[in-house]
Amino acid sequence: MTTKRSALRAFGLKPALCAFGMFAGAMPAAAQDTTLTYMLWSPEQVEIEAPAIAAFESAHPGVTVKVQAMPPADYWPRVSAQAASGDLPDVMAMSSGFVQEWAAAGNLLDLSPYIGDSALDGYFTSAVNIGNIGGAQVAFPQNWVAPVLYYNRTAFDAAGVGYPNATWTWEDFRAAAEALTVDENADGTPEQYGYWVYGRYAHTDPWVFRNGGRYVTADGSALDITQPAVNALAFLASLVDDGFAPRPQELEGVRQQDVFGMGMAAMWVDGSWNIDNTRKLVGDTFEWGIAQVPMGPDATPETAAAYAWADMLAVTTDTEQADLAWAFVQHMTGPTLSAADFTAGKVPAWTATAETEQWLGRGQQPDNMELILEIGEQPLYTGFTRNWSDWRGYAAAGSGGLNGELDEVFNGRKPLSDALAAATAYGNDVLSR
Amino acid sequence: MPQHAPRTGARASQSRLAQRPARWKHWLPALLFLSPAIVGLVLFRLVPIVWAFVLSFTDWRIFDDIVWVGFDNYIHILSSPVARQVLGNTLWFTAMYVPGVVVLSVSLAVVLNNGLRSSAFFRGAFFLPYITATVAITLAWRWIFSTRFGLLNHLLDMVGLQGQAWLADPAWALPAVAIVSIWKDAGFYMILLIAGLQTIDPGYYEAARIDGARPFRRFYAITLPLLSRSLFFVLILALIRSTQTFEITYALTNGGPNRASTTLAFYIYQNAFVHFEMGYAAALAYLLCFAIGLVTLLNFWLRKRWVHE
Numbered sequence: 050m051t052t053k054r055s056a057l058r059a060f061g062l063k064p065a066l067c068a069f070g071m072f073a074g075a076m077p078a079a080a081q082d083t084t085l086t087y088m089l090w091s092p093e094q095v096e097i098e099a100p101a102i103a104a105f106e107s108a109h110p111g112v113t114v115k116v117q118a119m120p121p122a123d124y125w126p127r128v129s130a131q132a133a134s135g136d137l138p139d140v141m142a143m144s145s146g147f148v149q150e151w152a153a154a155g156n157l158l159d160l161s162p163y164i165g166d167s168a169l170d171g172y173f174t175s176a177v178n179i180g181n182i183g184g185a186q187v188a189f190p191q192n193w194v195a196p197v198l199y200y201n202r203t204a205f206d207a208a209g210v211g212y213p214n215a216t217w218t219w220e221d222f223r224a225a226a227e228a229l230t231v232d233e234n235a236d237g238t239p240e241q242y243g244y245w246v247y248g249r250y251a252h253t254d255p256w257v258f259r260n261g262g263r264y265v266t267a268d269g270s271a272l273d274i275t276q277p278a279v280n281a282l283a284f285l286a287s288l289v290d291d292g293f294a295p296r297p298q299e300l301e302g303v304r305q306q307d308v309f310g311m312g313m314a315a316m317w318v319d320g321s322w323n324i325d326n327t328r329k330l331v332g333d334t335f336e337w338g339i340a341q342v343p344m345g346p347d348a349t350p351e352t353a354a355a356y357a358w359a360d361m362l363a364v365t366t367d368t369e370q371a372d373l374a375w376a377f378v379q380h381m382t383g384p385t386l387s388a389a390d391f392t393a394g395k396v397p398a399w400t401a402t403a404e405t406e407q408w409l410g411r412g413q414q415p416d417n418m419e420l421i422l423e424i425g426e427q428p429l430y431t432g433f434t435r436n437w438s439d440w441r442g443y444a445a446a447g448s449g450g451l452n453g454e455l456d457e458v459f460n461g462r463k464p465l466s467d468a469l470a471a472a473t474a475y476g477n478d479v480l481s482r
Numbered sequence: 483m484p485q486h487a488p489r490t491g492a493r494a495s496q497s498r499l500a501q502r503p504a505r506w507k508h509w510l511p512a513l514l515f516l517s518p519a520i521v522g523l524v525l526f527r528l529v530p531i532v533w534a535f536v537l538s539f540t541d542w543r544i545f546d547d548i549v550w551v552g553f554d555n556y557i558h559i560l561s562s563p564v565a566r567q568v569l570g571n572t573l574w575f576t577a578m579y580v581p582g583v584v585v586l587s588v589s590l591a592v593v594l595n596n597g598l599r600s601s602a603f604f605r606g607a608f609f610l611p612y613i614t615a616t617v618a619i620t621l622a623w624r625w626i627f628s629t630r631f632g633l634l635n636h637l638l639d640m641v642g643l644q645g646q647a648w649l650a651d652p653a654w655a656l657p658a659v660a661i662v663s664i665w666k667d668a669g670f671y672m673i674l675l676i677a678g679l680q681t682i683d684p685g686y687y688e689a690a691r692i693d694g695a696r697p698f699r700r701f702y703a704i705t706l707p708l709l710s711r712s713l714f715f716v717l718i719l720a721l722i723r724s725t726q727t728f729e730i731t732y733a734l735t736n737g738g739p740n741r742a743s744t745t746l747a748f749y750i751y752q753n754a755f756v757h758f759e760m761g762y763a764a765a766l767a768y769l770l771c772f773a774i775g776l777v778t779l780l781n782f783w784l785r786k787r788w789v790h791e
Contacts, residue, residue, distance in 0.1 A: 126755050132545030154546040298650030298739070302628025438756065445756045448738025449564070457740050460650065475564060482541070482558070482759075 083370065085377055086138035088117045090124035101385045105377060112373065122445070132156050137365035139374040140381075143188040145179055145358035146443065149269070150435040157187035158364040163375040171383070175429040176398050179359045188361035190398035191382045192391055194320045195357040195424040196255040198342050199327065203335035204229055204241060204315040213316075213340035219284055222316075222343050226293035229315035238299075239292070245314035246285050247297035247305065248455030250441055254356055255318055256281040258430050260345025261352030264441075264451070264476075269434035272476035274469050277347035282455065282465060284345075289459045298460050309337075318342055321421050324394030328414060338415045341424065354430035359398065396421055440476035450475065538764035545758065555765035564741065565749070565766075571656060572746040576724040578660040583720050584713070586664060587671035592705065594672070595679040605676070609669035616666070620733035623662045624649070627734075652742035655735050659743050662730050667723065671716045678712025679705070710789045714781070721777055725770055746770050 087102075089095070095118045102114045117138070119127060125147070131137050137156060151157050164186060169177055173193065180188030200213055208228045213221075226243030233240050246252045257264070262278025265271065288294045300308060309317040310330030321339070331337060344353060362381060364374040383399050388408035397403045403425075409418045437443070442450030454472040457463035538556070541549040559565045590608055594601040611619055626633045627648040635645030648654045682705065690700045706713075728747045731737055737744035737752070744752075746766065754763035 125758075129544040129758050150543070151545065154543065156545055298647035299629055301647055301650040302624060302631055436757065445732070445736065446752050448736045448744065449741045449752075453738060453740035456650075456738070460647075460739070462652070478562070482762075 083112045083373070084115050085112055085140065085370065085373055086115045086117070087140045087377070088124070088128060088138040089142040090119065090121040091142075092118045092120065094118065097390045098381065098386070101381060101390075104385060105380045108380075109373070109376070114377065132365075132367075135367055137367040139365065139368040139370060140377055141363055141365060142191075143180070143361045143363040145361070145431055145433055146437050148180060148188050148361065148363070149182060149433055149437070151363070152182040152185065152187040153435060156366055158366050158368065158371060158374075159185035159187060160189060160364060160375060160378070161186045163371065168379065171400055172398050173396070173400055173403075173425045175357065175425055175427070176359050176396075179357070179429070179431055180361050180363075188363040189378050189382055190359040190361050191386075192395040192397055193357055193359035193425065194322045194395055195355060195421055195429075196251050196318050196342060197321050197339040197421065197424070199309050199317045199319070199323070199337060199339055201229075201309070201312070201315040201335055201337050203337075204312075208315075212338065213343070215341060217340075217343040219343055219345060223284075223288065223291075223293070226288055226316065227291070230293050239295075241312060242293065242295050242314045243316060244288055244294040245300075245305075245308045245317045246289065246294050247459055248442070248452040249305065249319075249447075250443065250452070251319045253282060253285060253455060254432060255342040256285060256345065258354045258356045258432065259342050259348060261348040261354075262345075263352075263430075264432060265434050271480055272440065272473045274473060277345065277352070279465070279469065280347055281345055282458070282469070286458050286465055290461065294459075296460050297456055321394035321396070322392060324415065324418075325392045328393060331414065336414065338417055339420055341420065353428075355424045355427040356431070357424065357429045358431050358433070360395070394421070396425060434480065436479045436482075440472070440479045534764045535768060537761050538768050540761040541759075542761045543758045544760050548761075551761065555762050556769070558762070559765060559769060567741055568744050568746055568749045571742070571744055572725060575656055575660055575727065575745050576721065578657060579663055579724040579727075580717070580720045582660060582664040583667050583671060584716060586668040587675055587716065588709075588713070590668060590672040591675035591679055592701065595676050605669075605673070608672055611666045612670040614666075616729040617733050619666060620662065620730055623658075624734060627658055649735050650739050652739055655739060655743040656745075659727065659731055659734055659745075662734060663724075663727055666730070667720075671720065674716055674719075675709065675712050678709050682708045707790045711791070714785055714789045718778060718781055721781070722774055725774055 089098075095116055098116075102116065106112055106114055118124075124142075128137065128141055132151075132154070143151065143157070148157070161184075172190070176190040176193040177186075179193070180186055180190060198213055202212065205212055205225075208225075208231075210225045210228050213225070222244075229241065229243035230239050231241040232238065254264075257278045260277045260281040261275075262281050263273070263275050264278060266273050285294075289296060294314070300313070303311070303313070306319065306323050306326050307330060308314050310327045312335065324339070327337070341355075362378045364371060364378060368374050384401060386397065386399070386402065388397065388402055388405045391397050391402075391408065393410060393413075397408065402408060403422055434440075438446055440450050442448065442452030442454075447453075451472040454463070454468035458465050458468045537548075539550060539552055541551045541554070594605050594608075625631070629635060629645065629647045629650065632645075632648070634648065638645045646654050648658045686704045686708070687700055690704060695703065725745075726747045727745055728751060731743055731745060731748045732751075735743040737748050747770070750763050750766045750770070753759045753766060
């Protein structure tokens, strides 16, 4: 987070060393060296980004980028501790789920003064807006993802059902889920379900937002689950109750992202980053594609929104070289990275990279990756607030919050109204603390 | 010889004065050698303990400013339905774990304390889970408990019994965590108890046999009373450990479903390192500390009634 110069200044040693330098007639080159610190939560990403970082160092003689990476479970405690000690890196990876609270704590620099009008050209505007909190551009997207409807074309063909399209209603979806539920040996447990859903945000929230529903108030200060949101969740619960989707407890022990790829469900909604895993898992076993989540009956043009979130880079307020840090962010989010540097399904924030044949994955499944880019052109809504992971139930807290309550509904143990009342009470307690 | 008395006193005083530097010479090297450990203990143990107590009266998200909130954290914990659920889970876990692990480890210790050559192998086998990486064994148990593809449900199905969603059913998730914890720890307590068993004089058993005492009678009248000191130690350890279960919960159920298997130590972790609510987590930790202290004191008080000194 500091240059050698600033470190020396901090200890009051610079004048003494300068005097020594004059006396010795040496040192000017070393004194100009600058170190830019950069932290991210993916050790694998370091290798991918190494050429781009080297290119940045070449373009900025005397600058060394010091990279530190660790898994997400270690990353957030580490950077939090560094924030507490005022020792944040110059540039850090930032998640959509945490950007609100990090911005509110004053740890992220507002990049607006550094961004000229032309700097945003070439980026997905909707992705850039995810890092705009209360008018301050506190983070800048490197890639973004959106939930999509994965569907098994082979199963659709076998059932004689037409593929999902933009005109599909929820009733079309229900009819397809019913037709795709197959119990070959009639033992009461289908070998293939029509759909697969549990309380995870990426499973349910796309339906809520595509029905114009919201969980939180406009300012994100309280939970207020709207009727369209309730209707969307009730629709999903009815699919499970009717036997077109398994109860989540039935598939306990199977990785949730493998259910579709193992052929246990013919449709599934989750983030587009799962395309990579699904490609590897399915191989040539069956044909599959992606579609948009069907628009809900309660949606209006004003309320309907696609769901998306971004992996971003942020310049911290601990930096003493904001210009250089911003240049680095631009470098690492722009055209420097190629399509090969992104996991399949993660959309580069730089539009031109996303539109390359390589990113579109020609010759691989799914054959309609453009669909994700179309989602990026729509009005997006993230629904993230401060303490989102707590009230929504995410990662190591995934067993609680709204996630835990919805699982009780999908497992047939709790009425939806009771679950939402409990989730609202807990969420408002969290947000009020 | 009264004139000699002052001289003797002066000599003694001089002698004491002479000894002072000698004592310092004796203590100084010891202090020097101990100082790294003492400094480490103070810096990394005592200061954090005191600091955590202070933090428990604050609202501190680690990357934000510290705000003094008095007893708010404690009041919130005692009034929160979620915290009450977690405290209830912890008590329920303790109620399953402590008797389970004590009964199993005593049984194993008694069976393996027979001096046979094969018992050395079994001692090693039963101790193995304790020293195996928790995450590795928990992943194996996840497969055993899996609803559709799990070994346990497969075996139940073979004998015509209905399988369960062991890890996804609120009624079974915490017992599942307790079963794995008991299975993992029993070997450790077994070793402690075998050491206790080997201090019992075989003459007592010989006398009992001559008097016609059956095995159960010998166990009840000889083994248990003479093992009570070791049992007391095991009981204290098991009680403390039951409130600190974390790794198995994290890897087996993640505290679910809907917090049904979230115990206090896991809840502290969630608040401290997932939500970064350090003040709240510190208050939870001190409540846990208080509860453990209380139970341990109770145990020491009850000790007089059943432990043979």
